[in-house]
Amino acid sequence: MTFTPFFVKIRLTFAEKCESFLCPPANAISEGFAGRPKTTPSQDGTSMLKAFSRVSAIVLIAITALLASPTIAKQNDELEAYELKASNFVGPNKNTTVIVATIKASRDDRAERLESFLQSQGSPLAPYSADLVKISDIYRLDWRLLPAITGVESTFGNAVPGRSYNPYGWNNGHAYFKDWVSASDFVAKEITVRWGVGETITPWKIGPSYAASPTWASRVNSYMKVIGQYQ
Numbered sequence: 001m002t003f004t005p006f007f008v009k010i011r012l013t014f015a016e017k018c019e020s021f022l023c024p025p026a027n028a029i030s031e032g033f034a035g036r037p038k039t040t041p042s043q044d045g046t047s048m049l050k051a052f053s054r055v056s057a058i059v060l061i062a063i064t065a066l067l068a069s070p071t072i073a074k075q076n077d078e079l080e081a082y083e084l085k086a087s088n089f090v091g092p093n094k095n096t097t098v099i100v101a102t103i104k105a106s107r108d109d110r111a112e113r114l115e116s117f118l119q120s121q122g123s124p125l126a127p128y129s130a131d132l133v134k135i136s137d138i139y140r141l142d143w144r145l146l147p148a149i150t151g152v153e154s155t156f157g158n159a160v161p162g163r164s165y166n167p168y169g170w171n172n173g174h175a176y177f178k179d180w181v182s183a184s185d186f187v188a189k190e191i192t193v194r195w196g197v198g199e200t201i202t203p204w205k206i207g208p209s210y211a212a213s214p215t216w217a218s219r220v221n222s223y224m225k226v227i228g229q230y231q
Contacts, residue, residue: 110133110143111129111130111132111133112129113227113230113231114129114132114133114143114144114147114227114230115127115129115130116230116231117147117226117227117230118147118156120230121151121155121156121158122156122158123150123156123157123158124157124158124180125147125150125156125157125167125180128180128181128184129147131180131181131184132146132147132184135181135184135185135188136188138188139188139189139191139192139197140192140197141188141191141192141197141201142201142202142224144223144224144227144228145191145201145203145220145224146168146184146187146188147223147227148203148220148221148223148224148227149168149169149187149210149220150167150168151219151220151223152169152211152216152219152220152223153167153168153169153173153211154166154167154168154169157180160173161173161174161176163176164176164177165177165178165179165180165182165183166183167180167183168183168184168187169211170183170186170187170190191206194206194209195209202217202221203216203217203218203220203221203224204217204221207220
C-alpha cells in the first residue's frame with residue numbers, strides 16, 4: 001500500500017499602483033506626495049516589512065489550520081513538507097508581492113493500514129478499523145493503542161468469552177458489550193478518564209494499573225510499532 005500525495009497551494013498576490021503608500025515612485029522620496037509627509041527609504045522599507053509580515057501571518061495561519069485538520073494523516077503520516085516563498089516583482093506601474101505556500105501531505109490511510117494488519121491476524125475487528133481510528137481521534141488517543149491492547153489481551157479479538165465482544169480484557173475479561181465498537185468506545189473513554197488524554201497516554205503509564213503482568217506495557221508498545229509500520 002502506498003501513500004497518495006496531494007498538494008495544497010495558497011497564492012496571495014498584493015499589487016499596489018504607483019500612488020500606493022507602500023510603493024511610491026522614486027521622486028516621491030525626495031519631493032513627497034501632496035497632502036502626505038515626505039518619506040525616506042527607511043520608512044518605505046519599514047512599511048513593506050509590515051505588509052509582508054501581515055501576509056506571512058495569514059499564510060502561516062492557513063498552514064496551521066491544515067496541520068490541525070483531523071482529515072490529514074497523523075502520527076507517522078504527518079505532513080511531509082511545506083514551504084513558504086515570497087518574491088517581489090517591480091514594474092513601471094506597480095509593485096507586486098507574491099507569496100506562495102505549498103503543502104505536501106500524505107492521505108490519511110490509517111484505517112486502511114489497520115484493516116490490512118488486522119486481516120493478516122485473522123481478527124474479527126478488521127471490518128471496524130475505521131471505527132477504531134475514529135474513536136481514537138475522538139478521545140485523542142494514539143490510533144495504534146486500542147488495537148495493540150487487543151493484541152495482548154485477546155490476540156486481536158480472537159480469544160474472548162463467547163459473545164462478550166471484549167477484546168480488551170476489560171474487568172479481567174468479565175465485562176460484556178453489545179458489539180466491538182461499543183467496547184472500543186467504552187474502553188477509550190475509561191482510559192481518558194483514568195489516565196488523561198493525548199500524548200500523555202502511553203502503555204507505560206497505564207500498564208501498572210491495567211494489567212498485572214510486568215511485560216504488558218512492552219508488549220503493547222511492540223504491537224504499536226508493528227501496526228504503525230504496517231503497509
